[in-house]
Amino acid sequence: MQFCDITGQEAIKKQLIQTVQENRVSHARLFLGPEGSGSLPLALAYAQYICCENPSETDSCGECASCRKYSRLIHPDLHFSYPFFAKHKEDTAISFIEEWREAFLANPYMGLDEWRGQLEADNKQANINIAECHQIIKKLSLKPFESEYKVLIMWLPEYLDKEGNTLLKIIEEPPQKTLFLLVAQSQDQILNTILSRTQLMKVPRLTDQNVRDFLTEKLHLPDEQASRIAYLSEGNIQLAVNLSREESNNNFGLFSDWLRMCFSNKGIQIIEFAETVSRLGRENQKNFLRYGTKLLREVLMVLSGAENLVHLPQNEEAFVKNFSRTMDPAKAEALVAQLEEAHYHVERNANPKILFLDVSLQIVRILKFNTLPKGTQYIYS
Structure with missing residues (x-):
């Protein structure tokens, strides 16, 4: 070296x-x-x-x-x-x-x-x-x-x-x-x-430009894709490599469908989703949850007044803008907390089917019934 x-x-x-x-x-x-x-x-x-x-x-x-x-x-x-x-x-x-x-x-x-x-x-x-x-x-x-x-x-x-x-x-x-x-x-x-x-x-930590150079020179990614991943990786080349792999997966489709079925409280579909994700394997489950956390943080950015989402693919940008119209910071924070906790339990080999079913029910409570967990930072009248 x-x-x-x-x-x-x-x-x-x-x-x-x-x-x-x-x-x-x-x-x-x-x-x-x-x-x-x-x-x-x-x-x-x-x-x-x-x-x-x-x-x-x-x-x-x-x-x-x-x-x-x-x-x-x-x-x-x-x-x-x-x-x-x-x-x-x-x-x-x-x-x-x-x-x-x-x-x-x-x-x-x-x-x-x-x-x-x-x-x-x-x-x-x-x-x-x-x-x-x-x-x-x-x-x-x-x-x-x-x-x-x-x-x-x-x-x-x-x-x-x-x-x-x-x-x-x-x-x-x-x-x-x-x-x-x-x-x-x-x-x-x-x-x-x-x-x-x-x-x-x-x-x-590395700069976004450093990570972008790595992705274009070592992994031969297109400039636009490398710039987007570099922005999201926060100077972590290992995370950037993981994100580059995720982009070839359908994490966006799976995650957006998950939120929609939870918002509509579709019980049978939620059970089927938990079974599907339980078969992905531990590393893919962790990547899926990290991806969801990243997308919800973009929603929080929009709710905080950020408008520049050029680092996101077109489908993700449209989803973030549309989803943020039905959200407030308290809900977004609660959803992020649920995904981070699920990631913690996946790392410790929790039963994935039971875990994702439980997380889905918590998301239903937040999105469908506007019930926030105790300790949520943002409180509105």
Whole structure:
């Protein structure tokens, strides 16, 4: 992974390169940025630049033996740690290294949900267990095989939990020429004992233009479609990729029909809808709910006075304008809350048929009978 392969983040790239050129390489650096911002590929490009045999002023060469091995994630002095779904207590990250390489090389901007989809996660919770911590200490205690530096890239150290205290000594006093590169999304969830031992680098969200460039150059989407998705993705390339997939689905037709049948209180059709959605699969159900939430937020924008909807397809724009005429902010807020709660329960493997039937009945109460849940923010006389 070279810096030139990473979308945007030019200021961060220059800062990282400068630390190497001025010999100010910190032994423990924390890349903190939101999902889809490029924190993980930045960490890898930084490690590759440090270990490159012929680096230029702006990037690693991409051609030396070290760079070629880094590009395939097979360098003997490059180690990864990441959350996984252990089947046995002795499982470590190395047990899933082939899946990790495949997932990362296919999508360096992936989130935990996408990584989970690569594994047979069942109902297990992701974590970085004590066996993995001991394995890290063991690996980093060895001398480098080829490069000057040994590098450990830990993705999502938020999942270390209290086991992370096992790593405190080696992070604070690592073996010579050993680098810890941590890539996190939530500073509040990282152990303070680890946080205090790292040099923080905040990675900002990408701009809409950055995401648009990624979609046109990497996914070869038309400019108009890329601009629309970039606006809705809020700087998250992983979300933009998901939205680009959704556009080939009929989420709009399914969602608009759902709201109409709930508004008309068509019981038989609602039951059939719940059965249909229950067969879509968990990831498709989550994408469907995210899509609906996004569309309802556009309704809220219209109700708040926004008129510019050029980022929406023509059918979505017409639906949002028409639907907003029958809505008020309180109803729209209540509907968004119902979809977000349903998304939460889908992630936790709720029975989809029962879940979507229940959500449908709640939507009927809101749209048909004007009954709002307690705690709704907007109150009108």
